[in-house]
Amino acid sequence: MGSEDATGPVTLPTGGLIEPPMTMALNVHSSPGVYALLLGAGVSIASGVKTGWGVVQDVVGKVAAVRDPDNLDARAEAMADPEKWWEANTSEPLGYSALLAAAAPRPASRQAMLAEYFEPEEGQDDSKGPTAAHRAIAQLVKRGSIRVILTTNFDRLTERALQEVGISPQVVSRPEQIVGIKPLAHSQVTVIKLHGDYADLEQRNTVDELETYPDELQQLLERVLDEYGLIVCGWSAEWDEALVRAVQSTRSRRYPMFWAQYGPFGDAARALTAQHDAVVIDGKSADELFTDLVRRIEALDRLTAAPITRDVAVVQLKRDLPDPLRRIELFDLVDQAVTQIVDRSTPEHKPVLAASTTWADTFGSNVRGYRTDSDILLHLLANGVFHDDGTHDRVWRRAVERLVRLRDTTPGTYNEYLEKLRHLPALLSTWTIGVAAILSRREELLATALYHPEWAVPNSGRRRQGPAWYLNPIRVVSTDGLHDMHRAEGGNRFLYPQSNWVKDTLREPFRLVEPNDIAYREACARFEFLASMIAMDTENDVYAYPWPGEFLLDSTWGYDNHGLADVIERELTDTWPLLRAGAFGGELLRAQKALTALTEWRRQYGRTW
Structure with a gap:
């Protein structure tokens, strides 16, 4: 794999069958579980969080001011050469710990001083947040x-990204914590903060502080380097003498x-990669x-796993549906x-930001991607709701509840x-449940499906509403975006593109039941x-918008007391199932x-419209 020449890093030839990212x-x-990560400042730089040295520079600058x-x-002047300024103006050596102890002698004041460097600004929850790299690592x-x-970073972006996916990491930021940790193999993940955590005074940041590690930390580090493979990213190896x-x-x-x-290799990084015959992946940011x-890796998963097909899933559903002893199997199947x-709805798979020149392509790709990812579920819902007698309504409802939560967090930067x-998978699922309920003469289910679960835009202060309002197709799928990807014959535009597209794309899941x-x-x-009737039942006219559907056309709505509107008007009695x-x-x-x-x-x- 490598060369005997120690003058430069070892790289695999580009343009070959197996490129370095493929090898990794x-x-x-x-x-x-065999590979450990070694993350440096380059992993967090896109978040806007300062490095430890950046904090030292800024605090020294404030002290000078x-x-x-x-x-x-x-x-x-002080920030240009903090060490020189500090030496000229104080009798103490410059160090992160000493600097913070002098500038903010109490824990509460120190926490307040550091918060501006590492915590989101008030009212800007998307600032200083985990990057795409952190979320991919999670x-x-x-x-x-x-x-x-292993990380040289003081920030908590890695921990935050892990918590976002429901993982509570074992974190080591001080030497005294090491004696009480779980064995590395028994912990789901251990984050070892080699230079400490920003909220502690035990951080290592200056050249002198980085020359040695405490014995406990040194032993743990040596164990990791001996027992695990290593993926290095964002670390220059220029200052961390003990780690080098x-x-x-x-x-x-x-x-x-x-x-x-x-970017370019420094001497230390060049020597380390040569010494260890490292496979170098050049020119890629951490993200x-x-x-x-x-x-x-997911592509390899698809090769090695035998995923259940939609047809097999529907067969299993029909087997489980009437059997009370298989209710858990049915629940697991849908879940x-x-x-x-x-898992496929993260910004890494479905981008929420695109340049104006590529927006239409990204929009169309996301719409098609959400539909493909939802295919098995939509077949299960169409067949399950149609054949169910109400026993498993909780299962169908939970599916929508989980999908609605895809918008419970707001990405840092995004296109509206x-x-x-x-919310497109939630819309498709709710539509499927509703149509299946109508086909099976169980319209009372709509009284749940169109009112629950309630949801509101995060941090908006708005009143929570039911799916009849927030899953209105015109609120979920852009009309202009859909015009670009879904045209009528001859290239003409549909009057109600959301209605036409949803009906077309959901036709296949209903083939067996209708x-x-x-x-x-x-x-x-x-x-x-x-x-649409439910959507119009609101005291706030701002929210009173029907679904933009082809039911509004004369051919369906009807005229002269013949059509869908007249049928429903005649049905409105005290015994109407929805009431x-x-x-x-x-x-x-x-x-x-x-x-x-x-x-x-x-x-x-x-x-x-």
């Missing part, structure tokens, strides 16, 4: 590929070392490296289908229309009509008022 993915996939308040250049940990993370010596002293490695470098690694969607698409195309489309139109199930508060008058409001809306705006 193959090794990590074949040996889960308050020491000489009349000198407007005092801060800039996915690697979640799947069991990575169990040990530890890597140098490691004997011939059991597993290959992978070293990702974005690119780890998101690419996740993507390649696993939802998990597949959730790409971000809203994260083979007749006309009956299927009539059920879809009825569902849109009823969802008995609690829709419209169980009040006939409210349902009638909603129908009147919908009729008036159509009269004014029905063909001007």
Whole structure:
């Protein structure tokens, strides 16, 4: 793999069959839990969080400014060479610990001083947050590929990314913690903060502080370097003398070392990669490296796993549905289908940001991707709801609840229309449940499906609403974006593109329960009509928007007392299934008022969307 020449890093020839990122993915996939990560400042730089040395520079600059308040250049001069300024103006050596102890002598004041460097600013929860690299690393940990993370960073971005996916990491930031930790092999993940945590005074940051490690930390580090393969990213090896010596002293490695470098190599990094025959991955940022690694490993998963097909899933559903002893198997079957969607709905798989020149392509790719990822679930819901007698309604409801939560967190930077698409699987699932309920004459289920679960845009202060409002297709799928990817014959635009596309894309899951195309489309139109009636049942006119459906066309709505609107008007009695199930508060008058409001809306705006 490598060369005997110690003058430069070892690289695999580019353009060959197996590129370095491919080699890394193959090794990590074949040996889960065997590779540890060594992360440096380059992994966190995209988050806006300062490095430890950056904090030292800034605090020294502030000290200089308050020491000489009349000198407007005092801060800039001190930050240009903090060590020189500190030595000239104090009798103490410059160090992170000593600096903070002097500037903020109490824990509370120290925490307040550091918060601006490492915590999100007030009202800006998306600032100083985990990067795409951190979130991809969390996915690697979640799947069991990575169990040990060495980091020189003070920040808590890695821990935050792990917590976002439900993992509570074992964190070591001080030597005295080491004696009480779980064995590395028994912990889901251990984060070893070689230079400490930003909130402690035990950090190592200056050249002198980085020359040696405490004995306990040195022994733990040597153990990791001896027992695990190593993936290095964002670490220059320029200042961390103790860490450089530890890597140098490691004997011939059991597993290959992978070293990702974005930019030129320094002498220390060049020597280490040559010594260990490291596979160098050049020219990739941390975000690119780890998101690419996740993507390649998942591709290998698809080769080695035997995923359940949708047809097999439907057969299993029909076997489990009538058997009370198989209720857990049924629950797991549907829940696993939802998990597949959730796992593929991260920004790494479905981008929420795109340049104006590529926005349309990204939008279309995301829409198609969400539909493909949801395929098994939609088949399960269509067949399950149709054949169920209400016994398993909790299972169908939970599926939507989990999908709705895809928008419970807001990405750091995003395009509004790409971000809203994260609710597309929930919309498709709710539509499928509703149409299946209509086809099976169980319309009372709509009183749950269109009112629950309630949701509101995070941190918006808005009132929580039901799916009839926030899953309105026009609120989820951009009309312009859909026009670009879904055209009528001859390239013409559909009047109601969301309605037409959803009906077309959901036709296949309903083939077994309703083979007749006309009956299927009539059920879809009825569902849109009823969802729109519920959407109009609100005291706030801002939220009173019908679903933009083809049911509004004369051919379906009808005229001269012939059509869907007249049918539903005649059905409105105290015994109407939706009223008995609690829709419209169980009040006939409210349902009638909603129908009147919908009729008036159509009269004014029905063909001007």
